[in-house]
Amino acid sequence: MMALSNGSHPYNTNQIVINKHVSCLHKECYAMMINESNKVIIVEGLSDKRQIEKIIDDKVIIVCTNGTLGVEKLDELLETYELDEKDVYILVDEDPSGMKLRKQLARELPHAEHIYVSSEYREVAATPMKVLANALIGARFTVNPTYLL
Numbered sequence: 001m002m003a004l005s006n007g008s009h010p011y012n013t014n015q016i017v018i019n020k021h022v023s024c025l026h027k028e029c030y031a032m033m034i035n036e037s038n039k040v041i042i043v044e045g046l047s048d049k050r051q052i053e054k055i056i057d058d059k060v061i062i063v064c065t066n067g068t069l070g071v072e073k074l075d076e077l078l079e080t081y082e083l084d085e086k087d088v089y090i091l092v093d094e095d096p097s098g099m100k101l102r103k104q105l106a107r108e109l110p111h112a113e114h115i116y117v118s119s120e121y122r123e124v125a126a127t128p129m130k131v132l133a134n135a136l137i138g139a140r141f142t143v144n145p146t147y148l149l
Contacts, residue, residue: 047125057142088112
């Protein structure tokens with residue numbers, strides 16, 4: 001997450017950051033944002049999320065799994081983000097742990113679309129911005145044109 005303009009700590013449980021454009025102070029506002037945004041990108045780590053936040057210009061929720069998911073955590077994500085009713089995109093590293101997570105998510109979210117980074121870069125966070133921007137465009141996201149140059 002990023003530092004917030006009001007000086008509060010980004011991990012304050014009362015403040016939720018959906019993406020770089022939106023921050024909410026109340027759970028009701030957070031629930032409204034989840035309902036407004038129909039797109040969810042699932043990534044492994046915070047560095048992956050930060051990389052995507054720099055590039056993307058769509059209203060989207062980016063969810064970090066912090067690695068593989070247990071049954072409880074997966075159920076919580078499904079319910080919290082209403083993943084069965086959303087357009088879900090899976091963008092994880094091309095390494096053994098990323099492939100394991102992708103396989104797990106594919107089983108639970110068969111409607112999800114997969115976005116891949118080249119095995120040359122292996123990690124989402126290590127993928128050049130231009131390459132990542134083009135991958136997101138391929139999945140019909142709007143990106144900041146600066147990253148296409």
